[in-house]
Amino acid sequence: MTSFMKELWVQLKLNVRDYGMFIALAVIMAIFSYLSGGLFLSPRNISNLFNQTGYIAVLAVGMTLVIIIRHIDLSIGFVAGFIGAVAAILMVQYQVNVWLAIIIVLALGTLIGLWNGFLVAKMNLPAFVATLAGMLIFRGALLQVTSSTGTIIIPNRFFNMISNGFIPDIMKGRLHVLTLIIGFLGIAYYIFSEFKTRQSKIKYNFEVVSMPLFLSKLFFVSAIITWVVWILANFNGISYTVIIVGVVVMIYHTLMSKTILGRHIYAVGGNPDAAALSGISVNKITMIVFSSMGFLAALSGIMFASRLQSATVTAGTLFELDAIAAAFVGGVSAKGGVGRVTGSIIGAIVMASLSSGMNLIGLDISLQYIVRGLVLVIAVVFDVKTRNVK
Amino acid sequence: MKPLLEMNHITKTFPGVVALSDVSFKVYPSSIHCLVGENGAGKSTLMKILSGVYAHHEFDGEIHFNQERVQFNSLKDSQRLGIGIIHQELALIPELSVYENIFLGNEIKKGSMIDWNETIVQSMKYLQMVGLNVVPEEKVKNLGVGQQQLVEIAKALSKNLTLLILDEPTAALNDEESENLLQLLRNLKSNGVTSIMISHKLKEVVSVADSLTVLRDGKSVLDIEPSNEPVQIPTIIKAMVGRDLNEIFPKRVKHTSEDVILRVSNLRGYDKSKQRHVVKDISFELRRGEVLGVAGLMGAGRTELAMTLFGNANNYVMSGTIEMENNVVSIKTPKEAIDLGIAYVSEDRKGNGLILIQDIKENISSAGLKRLSQYGFVNPNEEIKVAQQYKQDINIKTPSIAQKVKNLSGGNQQKVSLSKWLYTSPKILILDEPTRGIDVGAKAEIYTIINELVNQGLSIILISSELPEVLGMSDRVLVINEGVSTACLDIDAASAEEVMMYATQ
Numbered sequence: 001m002t003s004f005m006k007e008l009w010v011q012l013k014l015n016v017r018d019y020g021m022f023i024a025l026a027v028i029m030a031i032f033s034y035l036s037g038g039l040f041l042s043p044r045n046i047s048n049l050f051n052q053t054g055y056i057a058v059l060a061v062g063m064t065l066v067i068i069i070r071h072i073d074l075s076i077g078f079v080a081g082f083i084g085a086v087a088a089i090l091m092v093q094y095q096v097n098v099w100l101a102i103i104i105v106l107a108l109g110t111l112i113g114l115w116n117g118f119l120v121a122k123m124n125l126p127a128f129v130a131t132l133a134g135m136l137i138f139r140g141a142l143l144q145v146t147s148s149t150g151t152i153i154i155p156n157r158f159f160n161m162i163s164n165g166f167i168p169d170i171m172k173g174r175l176h177v178l179t180l181i182i183g184f185l186g187i188a189y190y191i192f193s194e195f196k197t198r199q200s201k202i203k204y205n206f207e208v209v210s211m212p213l214f215l216s217k218l219f220f221v222s223a224i225i226t227w228v229v230w231i232l233a234n235f236n237g238i239s240y241t242v243i244i245v246g247v248v249v250m251i252y253h254t255l256m257s258k259t260i261l262g263r264h265i266y267a268v269g270g271n272p273d274a275a276a277l278s279g280i281s282v283n284k285i286t287m288i289v290f291s292s293m294g295f296l297a298a299l300s301g302i303m304f305a306s307r308l309q310s311a312t313v314t315a316g317t318l319f320e321l322d323a324i325a326a327a328f329v330g331g332v333s334a335k336g337g338v339g340r341v342t343g344s345i346i347g348a349i350v351m352a353s354l355s356s357g358m359n360l361i362g363l364d365i366s367l368q369y370i371v372r373g374l375v376l377v378i379a380v381v382f383d384v385k386t387r388n389v390k
Numbered sequence: 391m392k393p394l395l396e397m398n399h400i401t402k403t404f405p406g407v408v409a410l411s412d413v414s415f416k417v418y419p420s421s422i423h424c425l426v427g428e429n430g431a432g433k434s435t436l437m438k439i440l441s442g443v444y445a446h447h448e449f450d451g452e453i454h455f456n457q458e459r460v461q462f463n464s465l466k467d468s469q470r471l472g473i474g475i476i477h478q479e480l481a482l483i484p485e486l487s488v489y490e491n492i493f494l495g496n497e498i499k500k501g502s503m504i505d506w507n508e509t510i511v512q513s514m515k516y517l518q519m520v521g522l523n524v525v526p527e528e529k530v531k532n533l534g535v536g537q538q539q540l541v542e543i544a545k546a547l548s549k550n551l552t553l554l555i556l557d558e559p560t561a562a563l564n565d566e567e568s569e570n571l572l573q574l575l576r577n578l579k580s581n582g583v584t585s586i587m588i589s590h591k592l593k594e595v596v597s598v599a600d601s602l603t604v605l606r607d608g609k610s611v612l613d614i615e616p617s618n619e620p621v622q623i624p625t626i627i628k629a630m631v632g633r634d635l636n637e638i639f640p641k642r643v644k645h646t647s648e649d650v651i652l653r654v655s656n657l658r659g660y661d662k663s664k665q666r667h668v669v670k671d672i673s674f675e676l677r678r679g680e681v682l683g684v685a686g687l688m689g690a691g692r693t694e695l696a697m698t699l700f701g702n703a704n705n706y707v708m709s710g711t712i713e714m715e716n717n718v719v720s721i722k723t724p725k726e727a728i729d730l731g732i733a734y735v736s737e738d739r740k741g742n743g744l745i746l747i748q749d750i751k752e753n754i755s756s757a758g759l760k761r762l763s764q765y766g767f768v769n770p771n772e773e774i775k776v777a778q779q780y781k782q783d784i785n786i787k788t789p790s791i792a793q794k795v796k797n798l799s800g801g802n803q804q805k806v807s808l809s810k811w812l813y814t815s816p817k818i819l820i821l822d823e824p825t826r827g828i829d830v831g832a833k834a835e836i837y838t839i840i841n842e843l844v845n846q847g848l849s850i851i852l853i854s855s856e857l858p859e860v861l862g863m864s865d866r867v868l869v870i871n872e873g874v875s876t877a878c879l880d881i882d883a884a885s886a887e888e889v890m891m892y893a894t895q
Binding site for chain 2: 200258338
């Protein structure tokens with residue numbers, strides 16, 4: 001048993017960067033759960049937490065890629081706000097079909113991202129400046145398109161389901177059965193893929209952790225998934241927001257870890273000169289990454305408009321900073337080349353938990369900003385200090 | 391006459407390397423002393439000691455200036471005595487005007503504010519002294535390299551200069567500018583300013599030097615005093631290259647194929663940011679299965695030549711023709727070069743060769759991911775297999791291929807870089823300084839790998855600033871001087887003296 005504890009300790013120390021976020025999340029949740037008398041961990045609150053995190057989470061995914069290639073995108077907040085307004089106008093004033101409207105605004109968002117990418121890659125503008133200009137432009141554009149109407153109420157039920165709806169259940173009952181089934185399928189897939197990875201590592205003589213520790217890790221993660229699923233099943237089940245974020249994360253995680261494009265993105269971030277000499281077009285990668293950011297900003301805009309069931313004149317304010325904070329808290333390096341999409345999602349949940357918890361215990365908004373700022377600083381200091389631990 | 395400067399028994403070691411070993415020389419007032427030697431001979435280190443860049447406790451030996459022993463702690467100390475140094479890389483600020491640059495760090499004040507009017511008047515005086523005919527308000531970025539150099543000298547003069555050190559001042563200048571600069575040094579000499587000039591251009595050296603020192607491998611091998619007879623170029627060359635061939639090169643079979651794989655004719659490359667041709671006129675043939683050594687001094691355009699061949703990676707304005715396997719090719723990007731079968735192992739492993747924060751296997755696959763992939767998805771198992779293979783084949787010493795490249799030694803990093811490019815299955819491999827900064831054991835291993843590769847039919851262009859390496863590893867030697875190919879010698883006919891002759895003419 002002692003050797004088990006020893007190995008556990010060594011592994012925790014080695015991977016402190018990976019586990020750090022989870023520990024932070026657990027601590028935050030425990031604190032707020034205590035301070036709110038258990039309210040924080042109630043099914044309703046957790047479910048709400050996820051739905052509120054959604055539109056920041058997709059931005060954080062895109063921002064992860066942007067920061068990995070050593071850039072930044074400050075325009076995405078108001079791009080999201082503007083896109084939400086355009087979607088509302090298309091549906092309300094022009095009676096465009098909801099699917100068509102979604103496709104149009106996603107394409108529009110991608111084009112806006114491409115424009116930013118063009119300024120950065122081809123015109124050699126610093127991303128900070130190019131996207132700061134974008135921030136102003138799309139703030140203006142948002143005010144422009146909503147100037148005659150003010151807030152636009154979106155009456156479309158389907159559209160509003162996106163951020164407020166839950167997947168239907170297959171059985172009537174107190175518990176949401178389909179959610180439970182999806183959860184357990186997820187656990188099965190997780191265990192299966194962990195075993196597969198372990199097998200191939202052993203095949204190539206890579207170091208693996210001992211079997212007891214491996215099993216403990218599987219058990220621990222499965223228990224957490226079970227717990228989350230259980231909480232969700234006790235409320236309305238899995239929301240469409242969770243599904244959307246899950247799909248986005250899966251696609252981007254696969255892209256970054258398994259494809260040539262992902263490798264090229266990491267290479268450009270790790271050393272642009274070496275990447276260029278390896279036959280990678282740095283300009284092309286930059287344009288692709290900014291375009292993807294624009295696409296996700298549009299998705300975020302749709303999700304936010306759906307959440308409020310309306311397009312407002314201030315939609316998107318400070319989204320970019322929440323997304324950037326989520327990425328940094330999630331372990332993305334400001335020096336480029338390092339970062340994971342999954343990390344940024346945890347970062348987004350950490351930041352959302354903070355906001356939600358502070359709201360729940362009625363902390364003054366002024367103090368909320370200060371706490372969030374301090375947490376961001378602590379996260380990045382932690383990141384920098386643990387970076388060189390071998 | 392008593393010497394202005396005496397450097398006595400200077401020895402300087404870096405971890406693992408003796409950069410200077412017991413070097414002594416004297417410089418007399420109102421003279422020009424030249425410092426000559428191959429790359430890495432220790433000239434720049436010696437001048438850094440003299441100018442106080444290395445503090446007095448960081449080396450052994452004594453410096454006497456004006457008959458007094460001096461001990462410098464920093465550049466400021468040497469400046470106070472009137473010693474000014476002008477580096478190869480000019481230290482001017484492009485966006486500032488000429489007069490602001492001249493008095494930067496040495497501002498003329500009225501009260502606590504800068505007296506700009508006096509600054510401009512003073513700067514005009516110094517501009518006149520160096521014979522630079524521009525208005526002081528001109529921004530430095532609008533001046534040519536030769537003019538910028540004069541601004542540097544004016545800046546040095548403004549600090550009550552008695553000894554001026556110039557590190558390869560004419561390397562970036564054309565003939566006319568060079569001649570003007572040398573004339574300026576002669577004028578300064580008659581006005582009492584002594585100069586020490588490091589130069590590779592021996593013609594200039596013999597025309598301007600009153601005395602000279604030749605350094606080789608950190609030792610002074612030839613010392614000519616003003617009272618000695620004037621020295622001839624061949625004597626200098628012999629002193630520069632006549633080192634013991636103590637580095638062992640593996641025995642190699644000479645490759646004498648007549649099959650030309652690459653033919654380059656009248657290649658020119660204009661660097662827009664430097665505003666000059668870095669490759670002026672280069673023509674050569676590379677034969678299948680041979681090692682073509684490329685020799686030339688610093689700034690001769692060796693790496694620039696590689697960049698033009700490797701898909702014009704530096705975006706020069708190019709002209710001339712490149713034929714590969716008897717077809718004229720136009721290679722516009724590194725990707726096209728890689729697809730054609732050209733690989734380039736960079737001289738700057740850390741700067742643009744490898745991605746240090748990534749692991750060995752990711753670096754090895756980074757230029758050849760296509761071979762590892764299907765529908766854009768990388769096959770991770772295949773990637774591991776490839777990396778394991780190279781680890782074994784060329785002996786990358788590491789516990790695991792999952793090791794980050796930044797944790798490897800220079801030699802092992804070079805092997806990773808080599809593996810990366812071999813995995814693109816090239817026909818032509820350009821090796822740029824493949825043994826720079828790596829230890830002797832790893833050097834020998836790299837040499838053996840090079841020989842194995844040509845035995846397998848690969849054609850190699852070997853760029854090196856170490857002459858023994860070029861002579862010990864090549865089948866033929868291409869000599870480049872100031873962007874022009876001056877000779878292509880068969881190895882049996884090539885001697886160090888001859889190569890140096892073509893490299894410095």
